[in-house]
Amino acid sequence: MAVPVSTSAPAAATAPARSYAGPMLLMTTLFFLFGAVTNFNDVLMPYLKDVCQLTDLQSSAVQSAFFGAYFLMSLPAGWVLKKLGYQRGIVVGLLVMAGGALLFIPAADSRQFGLFLTALAVLGAGITLLQVAANPYVSVLGPARSAAARVSIVGVANNFGGSLSPLVGGLILFGGSVALKARLAALPLAQRLGEEAQLVKGPYMGLAAFLVVLAGVFFFLVKLPDIEGIEADDAPTADALPVTRRTSALGFPHLVLGIVAIFVYVGVEVGLGSFLIRYGESQGIQQLSAFTQSLVRGLNVATNYALVLFGQQAEPIDTTGGFTKAVGAVLVSSYWFGSLIGRLVGIPLLLRFHNRALLVAVCAAGAALVGASLLSHGETALWLIVLCGLMNSIMWPVIFPLAITGLGQFTKQGSSYLIMAIVGGALIPPLMGFIATHGGGLQVAFVVPMLCYVYLLFYALSGYRVR
Numbered sequence: 001m002a003v004p005v006s007t008s009a010p011a012a013a014t015a016p017a018r019s020y021a022g023p024m025l026l027m028t029t030l031f032f033l034f035g036a037v038t039n040f041n042d043v044l045m046p047y048l049k050d051v052c053q054l055t056d057l058q059s060s061a062v063q064s065a066f067f068g069a070y071f072l073m074s075l076p077a078g079w080v081l082k083k084l085g086y087q088r089g090i091v092v093g094l095l096v097m098a099g100g101a102l103l104f105i106p107a108a109d110s111r112q113f114g115l116f117l118t119a120l121a122v123l124g125a126g127i128t129l130l131q132v133a134a135n136p137y138v139s140v141l142g143p144a145r146s147a148a149a150r151v152s153i154v155g156v157a158n159n160f161g162g163s164l165s166p167l168v169g170g171l172i173l174f175g176g177s178v179a180l181k182a183r184l185a186a187l188p189l190a191q192r193l194g195e196e197a198q199l200v201k202g203p204y205m206g207l208a209a210f211l212v213v214l215a216g217v218f219f220f221l222v223k224l225p226d227i228e229g230i231e232a233d234d235a236p237t238a239d240a241l242p243v244t245r246r247t248s249a250l251g252f253p254h255l256v257l258g259i260v261a262i263f264v265y266v267g268v269e270v271g272l273g274s275f276l277i278r279y280g281e282s283q284g285i286q287q288l289s290a291f292t293q294s295l296v297r298g299l300n301v302a303t304n305y306a307l308v309l310f311g312q313q314a315e316p317i318d319t320t321g322g323f324t325k326a327v328g329a330v331l332v333s334s335y336w337f338g339s340l341i342g343r344l345v346g347i348p349l350l351l352r353f354h355n356r357a358l359l360v361a362v363c364a365a366g367a368a369l370v371g372a373s374l375l376s377h378g379e380t381a382l383w384l385i386v387l388c389g390l391m392n393s394i395m396w397p398v399i400f401p402l403a404i405t406g407l408g409q410f411t412k413q414g415s416s417y418l419i420m421a422i423v424g425g426a427l428i429p430p431l432m433g434f435i436a437t438h439g440g441g442l443q444v445a446f447v448v449p450m451l452c453y454v455y456l457l458f459y460a461l462s463g464y465r466v467r
Contacts, residue, residue: 020141023224024150027138029214030090030130031154035162035336037097037127037207041066041120042273042332043169044200046325049278051197052113056278056442060433063274065117067266067425069124070131074420077132087224089133094215096126101211104204108197119204132419137224155397159340163333166273167299170329171317173199249410249417257463258403261456262421265399267428268366268452269392272385273335274429275442277328280382282442285323289379293319296330323382331382335389342393350394359398359460366391367453374446385446395456402464428452 041062049059081089100123107115138150187195218224249255288296296319317326349358366388373384400418407414428448436445 022222023141024138024153026218026222026224027134027141028154028157030134031138031158032161033214034127034131034134035158035160036165037123037161038066039162039273039332039336040165040169040203042276042336043166043173043325043329045274046277046328047173047200048113048116051193051200052111052116053193054113055433056275056436056445057430057433057438058113060274060429061113061117062120063270063429064426065120066124067270067423069121069128071420071423071426073125073128074132074416077129080129081133086133086137087218090130090224091215091219093126093129093133094211094218096129097123098126098208098211098215100124100126101204101208105201108201111194111197155343156340159336159343159393163337163340166329166336167333169203170326170332172203174324174326174329246410249407249414252407252410252414253467254405254464255403255407255414255417257459258399259417259421261399261403261459261463262396262418263424264428264452264455265392265395265424266422267424268388268449268456269339269395270425271428271432271449271452272388273332275432275436275445276332276335276382276385277325278436279385279442279446280323280328280331281325283323283378283381285379285382287322288319288327292327292331292379292383295334296327299330299333323379331386335386338387338389339393342390346394346397350397355398356402356460356464358394359402360457362391362394363453363457363460367450367457370446370450370453374443374450388449391453399456399459402459405464406466 045059045062048054048062049056052058077089077093080092084092100119100121103115103119103122107119134154138154141150185192246252296317317330318324319327346358369384369388369391373381376384403418404411404414432442432445432448435448436442439445
């Protein structure tokens, strides 16, 4: 979700051309990290539901704790960056994330859900600081004419990390050897849950170590160029900005509707991924299709060696017993991989076709897919939800520019409101969890994402118009 911005500070005309390959590589690594850490929550949520013995509503607090940081920390993060600068701000963000990752150790030992949520909130606060720093930095890290290409590159890295982490996470948390599963199943409930809780420590200890090393690289080994001195090829002057009699960005109806659109877009994207495993369990799938079994086995072979890195024995996922959490983790990865494919395919499509027309098409398709899933059952219903990942891929890069069109001097203010609307990822999943727990089950809860797609279709058809 990289947001392009511009800077109008000109460089000296005689300044030599600079290479930004090194800084771009580091920024791309950060965006891969954003996607990996964020989407790991999709397998963490059903894992904690079992380990901490939670309801669907309680387990949805995983996403609330994480995405709530976007709303609470966006403005403080801007203040930190103003005081420390981008490079030191990135170092602080990495260390805050490392602290959040380390909190998973006492959380796993105590099996206290509140401590898990605290760890996620700290992790989310660190990633918010990094997002606030990295998004504008990438946009101005080089000539303005290539800003879109840079944003697309880091966006693909973000999607790739987001596709890979649920797959690896599912192997670690739900995979394991057949012998380990048999031993755990024979234990008393409290002892089994205690041992299962220990499985989460390895990934987050490894993450903390990587974050500390990366912070050291940013602090000791590299010097990022000062973006205030980077030339913006076509940055508008103050005189070129449109004049308006409005006194606030919120005076533009299309922006207000756009804020809601970003809110529900992030909410539906996170909500579908978060409840995909639980949705699969609710379908009672006793026998997987040959296609799904082949997909699970193929991806399992490609990633099974990741288990060895965490001291576990690599074992194939059992696909003969129908749908399991391990199978569901592969489908969560497929959901996010669909978003990656859509991003790659969408780049040339957005250059060739009218962006709003494409937005209308994917919103309508998303609503139709969820609606068809509600009328279906079994594996068909599950795969219809997985396909929604493909529909979500181009929504952010189309909705965001539509929402800030014509804001003039209020563009930055409007952009801040749109970033804060990411809090939809913290609120839509609990709404789905509440309905699943108190209102008729997961099948009924999935009406919420369908209504979100309907609103997005309204915005693509009418709500975007500048008034």
